[in-house]
Amino acid sequence: MKLTYRDAVRDALREALRADPRVILVGVDIGAYGGTYAATRGLLAELGPERVRDAPLAESAFVGAGVGAALGGLKPIVEIMTVNFSLLALDQIVNGAATLRHMSGGQLEVPLVIRMATGAGRQLAAQHSHSFENWFAHVPGLRVVAPATVADARGMLATALRERDPVVIFEHVQLYGIEDDIEPAPVDLDRAAVRRVGTDATIVTYGGSLPRALAAADLLAAAGTSAEVIDLRTLRPLDTETVLASVARTHRAVIVDEGWRTGSLAGEVAAIIGERAFWSLDAPVGRVCSAEVPMPYAKHLELAALPSAEAIVAAVTAVLHA
Amino acid sequence: MIPSREQALGMLRAMVRVRRLEERCAEDYAAAKIRGFLHLYIGQEAIAAGVLPALGAADSVVATYREHGHALLRGLPARAIMAEMYGRSGGCSRGRGGSMHLFSREHRFFGGHGIVGAGLPVAIGLALADKLLGTRGVTCVFFGEGASAEGEFHESLNLASLWRLPVLFVCENNLYAMGTALARSEAEPEIHKKAAVHRIGSEVVDGMDVAAVTEAASQAIDRVRETGAPWFLECLAYRFRAHSMFDPELYRDRSEVETWRTRDPITQLVSRMAGAIMPEDIAAIEAEAAAEIADACAFADASPLEPVEDLLLDVRAP
Ligand SMILES: Cc1ncc(C[n+]2csc(CCOP(=O)(O)OP(=O)(O)O)c2C)c(N)n1
Numbered sequence: 302m303k304l305t306y307r308d309a310v311r312d313a314l315r316e317a318l319r320a321d322p323r324v325i326l327v328g329v330d331i332g333a334y335g336g337t338y339a340a341t342r343g344l345l346a347e348l349g350p351e352r353v354r355d356a357p358l359a360e361s362a363f364v365g366a367g368v369g370a371a372l373g374g375l376k377p378i379v380e381i382m383t384v385n386f387s388l389l390a391l392d393q394i395v396n397g398a399a400t401l402r403h404m405s406g407g408q409l410e411v412p413l414v415i416r417m418a419t420g421a422g423r424q425l426a427a428q429h430s431h432s433f434e435n436w437f438a439h440v441p442g443l444r445v446v447a448p449a450t451v452a453d454a455r456g457m458l459a460t461a462l463r464e465r466d467p468v469v470i471f472e473h474v475q476l477y478g479i480e481d482d483i484e485p486a487p488v489d490l491d492r493a494a495v496r497r498v499g500t501d502a503t504i505v506t507y508g509g510s511l512p513r514a515l516a517a518a519d520l521l522a523a524a525g526t527s528a529e530v531i532d533l534r535t536l537r538p539l540d541t542e543t544v545l546a547s548v549a550r551t552h553r554a555v556i557v558d559e560g561w562r563t564g565s566l567a568g569e570v571a572a573i574i575g576e577r578a579f580w581s582l583d584a585p586v587g588r589v590c591s592a593e594v595p596m597p598y599a600k601h602l603e604l605a606a607l608p609s610a611e612a613i614v615a616a617v618t619a620v621l622h623a
Numbered sequence: 624m625i626p627s628r629e630q631a632l633g634m635l636r637a638m639v640r641v642r643r644l645e646e647r648c649a650e651d652y653a654a655a656k657i658r659g660f661l662h663l664y665i666g667q668e669a670i671a672a673g674v675l676p677a678l679g680a681a682d683s684v685v686a687t688y689r690e691h692g693h694a695l696l697r698g699l700p701a702r703a704i705m706a707e708m709y710g711r712s713g714g715c716s717r718g719r720g721g722s723m724h725l726f727s728r729e730h731r732f733f734g735g736h737g738i739v740g741a742g743l744p745v746a747i748g749l750a751l752a753d754k755l756l757g758t759r760g761v762t763c764v765f766f767g768e769g770a771s772a773e774g775e776f777h778e779s780l781n782l783a784s785l786w787r788l789p790v791l792f793v794c795e796n797n798l799y800a801m802g803t804a805l806a807r808s809e810a811e812p813e814i815h816k817k818a819a820v821h822r823i824g825s826e827v828v829d830g831m832d833v834a835a836v837t838e839a840a841s842q843a844i845d846r847v848r849e850t851g852a853p854w855f856l857e858c859l860a861y862r863f864r865a866h867s868m869f870d871p872e873l874y875r876d877r878s879e880v881e882t883w884r885t886r887d888p889i890t891q892l893v894s895r896m897a898g899a900i901m902p903e904d905i906a907a908i909e910a911e912a913a914a915e916i917a918d919a920c921a922f923a924d925a926s927p928l929e930p931v932e933d934l935l936l937d938v939r940a941p
């Protein structure tokens with residue numbers, strides 16, 4: 302079945318709403334407007350305003366209401382337009398949703414799914430373009446996933462809804478338009494995926510950087526280098542085994558992460574490789590991250606700030622010749 | 624409302640239980656058996672004692688860090704509360720939450736929240752679930768007047784009204800948010816007027832008068848249940864003790880506290896009901912409360928610490 306990533310998200314939401322009357326959608330402009338990225342278009346007409354619930358601009362309150370609704374027996378799926386606006390709801394997610402199971406001695410469960418768009422590439426400048434996935438992946442009590450393919454976008458929601466903990470889903474804005482021929486299937490939230498098999502170096506990435514990493518692997522292949530590409534898929538908990546097994550074979554690793562380098566997920570993965578695969582490394586671990594600057598508007602500057610296929614090729618070449 | 628003898632005894636018993644439990648907490652704090660923050664409710668007991676008995680078992684409660692009294696009167700056993708204070712595994716949160724984070728799923732007591740204002744959105748969601756699941760449950764959320772300066776307060780009132788949700792907002796206006804007097808933090812110090820802006824009906828009640836709170840609360844809860852719409856109860860009260868055990872109380876005069884102490888909700892009830900409440904009633908209630916607390920503390924003392932091996936239990940994606 303040929304689908305775009307956007308269609309896949311919508312089909313998954315529709316399927317969830319149809320399958321369980323306790324599932325509701327809450328978010329700004331998900332109903333009448335059809336979703337900022339059109340992922341929820343048509344669902345209001347089909348399922349009505351009680352279950353496809355347009356919220357006012359009150360990120361903290363409607364995310365917190367998602368927490369309460371989950372405690373009260375619903376299975377809410379809350380959409381935050383983009384990760385940039387999720388900062389207004391961080392308290393409810395980090396101090397609230399993430400803590401309640403443990404802090405209540407295991408009594409309370411918050412089966413809440415929070416979806417949000419992330420990432421740059423649309424010239425939206427410094428308040429609409431950032432990637433804060435690592436902020437969430439930092440927090441025990443959350444599960445954080447980043448579907449990077451149409452199949453994952455289609456399958457991850459159902460798996461997330463089976464979780465009894467809060468799950469944060471990051472949908473990269475550059476991915477909504479990608480297309481693939483897939484059969485809907487359940488997606489494992491625990492394992493990273495090897496998207497391309499290779500022998501000379503491992504490129505570890507996630508989300509919107511996957512297409513760039515694959516493009517880099519193509520360029521490398523043309524130059525005679527065989528790069529393995531790992532899509533982390535789940536950012537918390539990290540599937541370290543898949544990463545370590547690959548590095549044990551290739552002896553070289555480059556991590557590609559659209560977040561800023563300082564305090565990044567790339568740094569976490571590099572640290573894990575350093576701790577657990579140090580003796581199989583033939584070169585220092587490389588990182589390709591966004592430039593440490595608020596994302597600029599001008600196209601050439603935005604492109605310069607983001608990880609590019611060329612920068613990934615350069616980083617892999619560097620670890621090969623280290 | 625003039626309560627019957629039975630009603631008055633019930634109110635007195637509730638307030639005395641909370642007062643004595645918290646006095647014991649203060650002692651145990653001094654003895655270093657309780658640590659962390661401890662926010663005492665002493666002076667404000669009439670509010671919890673007036674509101675909580677009016678709720679049903681299927682209703683939900685959300686409270687703040689100043690919630691020992693609410694938890695006790697919601698039916699959490701004193702044993703589980705004291706063991707939580709002591710950080711023991713027999714505590715209602717297995718000793719992981721402490722004074723500020725009492726929880727009981729069984730009693731639909733959903734915290735125990737340490738972030739000012741953060742319980743309000745959670746209450747909105749609980750009420751949304753009740754509405755969509757058709758349970759006719761009411762969610763009652765307690766907060767201080769200080770919380771009304773938070774954006775979440777306004778966001779939550781708007782949502783409750785816009786979505787017509789069965790929430791009872793109970794603002795415990797004790798005039799101070801830590802050391803910040805009401806007039807120094809609110810351009811509109813009459814908190815209930817903020818509810819009107821969101822088209823939520825409200826009532827202001829003397830929060831030192833347990834009979835008045837009882838009457839207002841039971842009417843409010845009935846109204847919320849019947850209409851499915853939110854209501855706002857502002858209870859004017861005063862806390863007699865420091866904000867927490869770390870507060871030197873530089874921001875108010877002793878004389879102000881002493882003046883308010885003349886309106887102590889317990890002595891007020893007893894003197895107003897003189898003739899109906901007898902000295903032997905008081906003695907019996909005090910003895911019961913003392914026995915309950917002694918039993919709770921003995922239980923808490925005997926309750927084991929959670930094994931360190933269980934540190935990560937209940938974190939499922941470590
Ligand atoms: C968001 C947030 N800011 C600050 C604090 C620190 N703090 C704890 S209680 C409190 C005062 C709150 O006053 P009020 O809401 O009136 O409740 P009261 O303590 O009087 O019961 C403050 C500032 C906090 N816990 N959360």
